[in-house]
């Protein structure tokens with residue numbers, strides 16, 4: 234199959250050079266029934282043929298030297314204009330249906346083919362626009378082929394075109410004994426950007442990414458968009474895997490640069506998975522599956538990196554599936570007598586007094602097959618599968634039950650913080666659920682606090698704001714967790730009804746040795762205070778960190794220096810010991 238982006242080859246390319254005179258070409262151009270416009274590299278009209286003048290009702294003299302763009306009487310929608318520009322830059326060609334108006338006000342519809350003509354140095358010399366009637370079998374076929382094989386946003390080949398071209402390239406590689414590399418590229422953070430800044434920003438970002446990707450590879454390499462923020466690059470005939478690694482490095486570097494979209498400066502680093510033909514697969518679907526697996530490993534390895542597929546990764550994928558099944562069973566098997574989940578609690582200490590003023594509830598999962606599984610791991614799976622909703626409900630009810638138990642033991646002067654994930658926050662029943670659990674255990678809203686991560690708070694700002702407003706109106710304290718790791722700005726946060734910022738532990742860890750981290754902590758504490766927020770530092774492990782944070786005026790400290798998260802029975806003993814010590 235031919236790339237539908239490729240302009241149909243001219244008859245000239247099949248003839249010996251010089252066989253067609255310029256005069257003959259001029260004549261063909263003049264007598265063509267199709268309206269033709271030729272522009273220079275700055276998109277200023279140089280010439281139009283008679284058919285063009287007939288179509289538009291304009292004369293050549295009115296058009297020559299004129300911009301904007303190719304077709305003065307044709308209205309091109311702004312989105313279409315961006316797509317045309319992107320297509321001309323990436324593939325040198327665009328075609329599609331357009332609507333225009335003649336001088337007399339009547340309207341016309343035509344099929345436009347637009348080609349960028351480049352000189353030997355690769356620079357654009359001219360643009361040629363060709364407008365033909367819709368409706369001939371050939372045009373309809375061209376049009377359908379174009380739409381079927383293109384991603385309309387970036388004008389890159391779509392998944393269908395990619396699969397067909399990859400299959401064809403693989404046959405050539407097989408015959409020629411060549412190696413081929415397939416890269417799956419996923420944008421880190423794209424969902425965040427799309428959710429928080431809107432689809433139009435997301436769309437434009439994807440168009441810019443498509444352009445940068447094309448710039449990273451040769452014209453003969455295939456670049457396609459196969460899903461929302463998922464792109465693929467195929468490098469045929471590579472000598473060694475090192476070539477693929479080099480290109481991946483280049484893609485990382487290029488894509489990691491900032492993007493300017495409307496008034497926003499954005500960052501969207503890539504996670505890249507690479508599979509190689511023939512060692513990682515002989516056919517398109519195996520290669521794609523394996524590159525995808527490698528891409529997930531790149532994401533887990535901290536994003537913004539590339540990973541080559543290895544057979545070991547499939548074992549890990551198998552393990553991931555098994556864990557998902559176990560988690561599903563564990564969630565559905567929660568009964569009063571049997572539960573693989575439990576809550577641990579970590580104290581929060583008031584810096585000024587050294588008193589325990591709060592606890593953070595942290596979920597634990599002990600599974601017969603996997604043993605104790607880190608929440609970083611199983612919560613990610615629970616979020617991907619939707620299991621976080623029933624699991625999160627359980628955490629809320631269990632926290633309230635144990636908070637009641639603390640009160641009954643005379644230890645009720647601490648507020649207990651609960652982590653809420655993005656899906657829970659946006660689920661209709663959250664408010665009802667919290668009201669129900671508080672009422673059931675005879676607690677007041679001030680007995681608990683909800684923590685949402687910075688990135689959760691940034692998603693769908695309008696919806697988030699409305700939910701947080703309702704929670705705040707109930708009298709529930711709200712904290713932003715992992716602060717400093719996401720995209721938010723304090724300017725946005727000041728509109729949220731929050732009480733606390735939790736400084737991410739990655740900044741606290743190196744607070745004494747890393748000047749940047751110290752500066753971030755200092756600035757965040759000062760700015761947070763100026764917005765009337767309380768600052769909580771997470772991950773305080775040493776006395777030096779404690780003293781440093783105390784000097785900066787951090788209000789509350791939490792970390793191994795005071796205590797690791799502990800089971801409920803231990804927390805009761807801990808609080809009792811604290812109480813005796815301070816009495």
Ligand SMILES: Nc1nc2c(ncn2[C@@H]2O[C@@H]3COP(=O)(O)O[C@H]4[C@@H](O)[C@H](n5cnc6c(=O)[nH]c(N)nc65)O[C@@H]4COP(=O)(O)O[C@H]3[C@H]2O)c(=O)[nH]1
Pocket residue numbers: 579594595596597607608609612625628652653654714715738771772773774791792793794798
């Ligand atoms: N190295 C070090 N680590 C410290 C220190 N102090 C506390 N930590 C750890 O830091 C994490 C703090 O919780 P988080 O930021 O909310 O991060 C939590 C939270 O995002 C998530 N999580 C835990 N429980 C729940 C839950 O019930 N619901 C939801 N949605 N997420 C939860 O899992 C994450 C990890 O939880 P944990 O493994 O319990 O890890 C906890 C805690 O054990 C320290 O001094 N040094």
